[in-house]
Amino acid sequence: MxxxxxxxxxxxxxxxxxxxxxxxxxxxxxxxxxxxxxPHASTASTAPVSRTAAAAPAVVNPGNQVDYQYDHASLPMTATGGTSPYTWSAANLPTGASINASTGLISGVLRGAGIRTVTVTARDAAGATASATFTWRVIRDACPRC
The missing domain is CATH 1.20.5 (Single alpha-helices involved in coiled-coils or other helix-helix interfaces)
Structure with a gap:
């Protein structure tokens, strides 16, 4: 052959x-x-696919809180994802506490004793929201000025 x-x-x-x-x-x-x-050259896509969408925001849960009545509270809230800046709000805070809408810091002198279920919400610049819920126990001290 x-x-x-x-x-x-x-x-x-x-x-x-x-x-x-x-x-x-x-x-x-x-x-x-x-x-x-x-795929080959004649079936190329007509528009590029955008993969740069920001992830949805998430509020970091600080865990359950316990403080004494008349103590000064300072609890910074944080968020991840989304598009900053965030706008913060809170529902059912202990009496005397408030949240800073631009920084997310919860502060104030806690005046009311009891247990509260607090919900903190962050809204990102794109309008997406996220929240975290935790309990905040304020204990009445037997002798607050001893």
Missing amino acids: SRSTRTSRIARASRGPVTLALGLTAVLAVSVGPSVAA
Whole structure:
């Protein structure tokens, strides 16, 4: 067998599986749809996909709080994700405490004893909101000025 005959047989034999694979890809593309077919130059997307959307904000839960009545509270709230700056608000704070809307710092002299379920909410610049809920126990000291 000459060298050219062996080469042409190898070339013909190797074309079979390649032709079969290309034909199978074409059949799959037609029967399943173009999303399964391998992309090539003529099927390039028309618009780039943007993946830079900011993640939704999340308020970091500070955990349950316990303080004595007439103590000065200072609890900084933090948030992650979203688009800063955040606007802060709080519901059901202990008497005497308030939240700074721009910094998220809860502060004040705690005047009322009891247990409160506090909800702190952060709104990011894009308008998305997130909140955290925790309990705040203010204990009446038996001798506040001893």
